[in-house]
Amino acid sequence: MYRAGPFTAAVPALGLSQPTVTAQIRTLEQQTGREPFTRLPRGVEPTPAAHELAVRPTGPLDALAAPEGAGPSAGQAVPVHPAGPSELLCVRALPALVPLVADGVRLRVAQGLPEPLLEETRTGRHGLVVATRRPRGRNVESVPLAGEEYLLVAAPAWAERAAALPQAEDLCAAPREVPLVTYAEDLPLVRRYRRTVFGERHTARAAVTVPTLYAVLSAVAAGAGYSVLPRSLCQEHLDSGRLAPLHEPEAAPLNTLVLVRRPGAETDPDVVRARETHRRAARGR
Known part of the structure; x- marks a missing residue:
C-alpha cells in the first residue's frame, strides 16, 4: 500500500479484494493507534506514521525478494513528531x-x-x-507549559506619531490613527487585547493582512503599522529598538500555552x- 500509492493500485498487486485491504488498514489503525494514510479526494497520502511503519519491514521484505546473500537494512529509532x-x-x-x-x-x-x-x-x-489552548475531550493529555504576554507594538516612528496625536491620552483612540497589521481578518489577538485592556470592542479593519505572526512582526518592524504580538516573538525587536510599545498596561493580556501529547x-x-x-x-x- 505504502509503495503503490492509491488503494486501486495496491489491490491488484496484493491479489485481494478492496474491502479486504480496507479492513486490514483499519485493523492496523486500531493496533497502532495511529492513522497511516490520509484520505484525499483521489487516493490516499501516507502520514508520518506510515513512514515510520514502512521503515521496519522494508529491510526484511526487500531481503526476501533480493538475490541470495542480500541482508536487511539496519533498523532505525522511531522519530518524535x-x-x-x-x-x-x-x-x-x-x-x-x-x-x-x-x-x-x-x-x-x-x-x-x-x-x-x-x-x-x-x-x-x-x-x-x-498549543495556545487546551484541547476538548479526554482522549489526549495536556499540561500547562508557559504563560505568554501579548503586547501592543509598532515601529518607533509610528509610536512617536501616536504619542503626538491630540487624543493620545485616550489610549483607546490613539491606535486607531495607526494602520493595523494582522494575520487573520477576524483580528483575534487585537480584539482580545482591546477587550481585556481597554474594555471595548474593536471595530477597525486591518490595513495589511499576512499569513503568519512572523510576517506580522516583519511588516510592523518595517513600518507598516501596529499589531498585537506575543512577547516571546517580539522581545528581541523591543530590546534592539526596532519596535516600541504603543501602550504599557499594568497587566498585559496573558495566555497559557499547553503541551498536548497524543494518545498512547x-x-x-x-x-x-x-x-x-x-x-x-x-x-x-
Missing part, C-alpha cells in the same frame, strides 16, 4: 528539543493552525503539540523525554 504554530515552534519548541538530537533523538516537525493540529494529534499524526505516546521513551525537556525549558524561562 512535534508540531505547533510556526512561531511557537521556532521560538519555544525547537530550541528546547535541539539538545536531544545529539543523544540520537530524531525529529519530524510539522506546523499549522492549532485546531487542525489537535485533531491530527487525536489520530496519532503528531506526538507532541504546543506515554509508551514511547523519546516522546516522554521530549515532553519533559519542554517542561524543564519552560520552567527555566
Whole structure:
C-alpha cells in the first residue's frame, strides 16, 4: 500500500479484494493507534506514521525478494513528531528539543493552525503539540507549559506619531490613527487585547493582512503599522529598538500555552523525554 500509492493500485498487486485491504488498514489503525494514510479526494497520502511503519519491514521484505546473500537494512529509532504554530515552534519548541538530537533523538516537525493540529494529534499524526489552548475531550493529555504576554507594538516612528496625536491620552483612540497589521481578518489577538485592556470592542479593519505572526512582526518592524504580538516573538525587536510599545498596561493580556501529547505516546521513551525537556525549558524561562 505504502509503495503503490492509491488503494486501486495496491489491490491488484496484493491479489485481494478492496474491502479486504480496507479492513486490514483499519485493523492496523486500531493496533497502532495511529492513522497511516490520509484520505484525499483521489487516493490516499501516507502520514508520518506510515513512514515510520514502512521503515521496519522494508529491510526484511526487500531481503526476501533480493538475490541470495542480500541482508536487511539496519533498523532505525522511531522519530518524535512535534508540531505547533510556526512561531511557537521556532521560538519555544525547537530550541528546547535541539539538545536531544545529539543523544540520537530524531525529529519530524510539522506546523499549522492549532485546531487542525489537535485533531491530527487525536489520530496519532503528531506526538507532541504546543498549543495556545487546551484541547476538548479526554482522549489526549495536556499540561500547562508557559504563560505568554501579548503586547501592543509598532515601529518607533509610528509610536512617536501616536504619542503626538491630540487624543493620545485616550489610549483607546490613539491606535486607531495607526494602520493595523494582522494575520487573520477576524483580528483575534487585537480584539482580545482591546477587550481585556481597554474594555471595548474593536471595530477597525486591518490595513495589511499576512499569513503568519512572523510576517506580522516583519511588516510592523518595517513600518507598516501596529499589531498585537506575543512577547516571546517580539522581545528581541523591543530590546534592539526596532519596535516600541504603543501602550504599557499594568497587566498585559496573558495566555497559557499547553503541551498536548497524543494518545498512547506515554509508551514511547523519546516522546516522554521530549515532553519533559519542554517542561524543564519552560520552567527555566
